[in-house]
Amino acid sequence: MDQTQASTSPYRSLDDLCGGDPQMQELITRGKRLIDKGIPILILGETGTGKEYLSRALHAYSERRAANWVAVNCASIPESLAESELFGYCKGAFSGALPGGMKGKVQQAHRGTLFLDEIGDMPFSLQTRLLRVLSEREVVPLGAAQPVSIDIHLICATHQDLKILVAQGSFREDLYYRIAGGVLRLPALRTRADKQALIMQMIADEMAPLQVSERIIAPAALQQLLAYPWPGNLRQMHAVIRYCCAVMSGSRIETGDLPEELMQFHVPDGHRSGNVVQIQPRQSVSPIKDERSRVIDALNGSRWNISAASRQLGMCRASLYRKLRQLDIPHLRDQAMPAYAA
Template sequence: MTAHDPSDRARADSSRSSGLPLSRLCGDDPTMLATLSRARLLIDRQLPILILGETGTGKEYLARALHDYSHRRQAAMVSVNCGSIPENLIESELFGYARGAFSGALSTGMKGKVVLAHRGTLFLDEIGDMPAAQQTRLLRVLSEREVTPIGSAEPIAVDLQLICATHQNIESHVEAGTFREDLYYRIAVGIVNLPPVRERQDRAWLLQSILESEAPGMTLDANVDSEAREILLHCTWPGNLRQMRAAIQYACAVRTGELIRAGDLPANVQPGKGVGVRIGLSHSARHADAPRIPVAPPSERDNILRALSASRWNISAASRELGICRASLYRKLRRFRIPHVRDLGSDMLMADHG
């Protein structure tokens, strides 16, 4: 088998993790505390881990924290977003290729992400988007603990910790035949579920942590007025931590003094103005004429339509707002049968949405 050369470590070091420690991923939320306790046990035993959770719940933060906690923390954590790499490139990105393997290949060949993660951690984000052919190759890598680059006849031994993540219901993909059942059981030895922000009891701690990182010295109690604090604490946060951080960044940028007021918050967390509809607010925080009707969290299709509308159907801008790549957004458009604005006018689409 081919030995690893010193350049492997040099290239891998550029991907060193710089995430938060596990102890900084939650406050006193019992569900999150139990989740982190289980995750520690799994990484201690070097078992493959599958992190499940809605978009923006902190799956990559957790993966990085687990790597930094693990026995492999001195090596690299190599991250791959399976949904952001074009299907015709993902095989070479993951498994690498030999010199002269195909037209246009680098003359030196290329080490794939699997090889670069040797003795470290390989993090496969959005594993549910991995094409079927690469699922088969990944299964072989995990089974044989070796990888054969494209165009090479000689396998390379690899030793790595695997962490995968997805916001999708991957079991339904298995049932539909779009995700290999044997690969699912290989990567899902330890399943970790991250709760959405709306179900966490430590929202004040999360807000304070984000505020500290964006504006050192500011606190939720001293620098956010009571109405703005009430809005932030009771927002449904469909975009989870990603949306929460964006809201704090926006408010810190537009405030005119040391105090963040309700008017400084972005429209998408204001009552009745965006996807972050407030729930369970006290009477004093409501508008006097606002209807007191419980509002269910919006569906994924609703959020996609709103993001598209807000970005004037700019796919790149909408995918950034949703926290997914363009390829994933196009797949969701097909899945939810949302025609592109080039095919139907946005007014017609929004009328259908309403």
């Protein structure tokens, strides 16, 4: 990852990332409070937990959303090129330089957000330069005589324990305290077992063609998906569901539609089931009338705004539309009506 994005990112909003998960809701609430306070944010989490997604969503929520979101993967840039990539250079700064010079990633993020992914892999020598840039709020491109003022919001991310790197002497302690103004720790997917079905549903809904109203997962395939430990976290789950949706026939995902790695995974006896199950959040069964009242209350409270109501109910838009059909609740788009009563 090494790219520049404007605020029109197709990625999910902060509220969409919650997925009805109280643990994520707390994290998102803290992120909203931090984003426009001028405090650098450090996102921690295992590989694939969605650190880039969260960074994009924070930028899109912030007052800087109209400016660039610029991402740099600190682990993928060769050390010999890292300085010029980050800080830029002037005309004639070195042999092979572009005739007109180049703005570095820091300058490209001026008035926007700079996202430094895998900050723990940044070379030590470059850490010193970055610290000065953050302290002085200015950057000196290679070959430049004068510094250039910059205004950025910094978001960093890493799967490593920076405190251990500091103790080992491979990461500057002063830089750590500079970038860790507000820490957001993303949970691993295996700790969100009760939300995995909902997350799968959200991913499948994104993949669904317009003519497919719902997707169904067969019992054996469901067992495999829910029993699998997901070492690659959300990134791996997204790739698996995308693959299943691409190869499935009709609207039913069978075991044969799963990637080979999941088909060969041994399912513990506790995960075995004999029923066809829709990919939807596992939740306690409540009387239909109570559930109907809960849905209608959410719709009335949001003035029948489906997006707002779905967030309140902890489900995606497609799931709420299905719920309306299941509970025989007409939607305003289909039938003009006053505020609906239970």
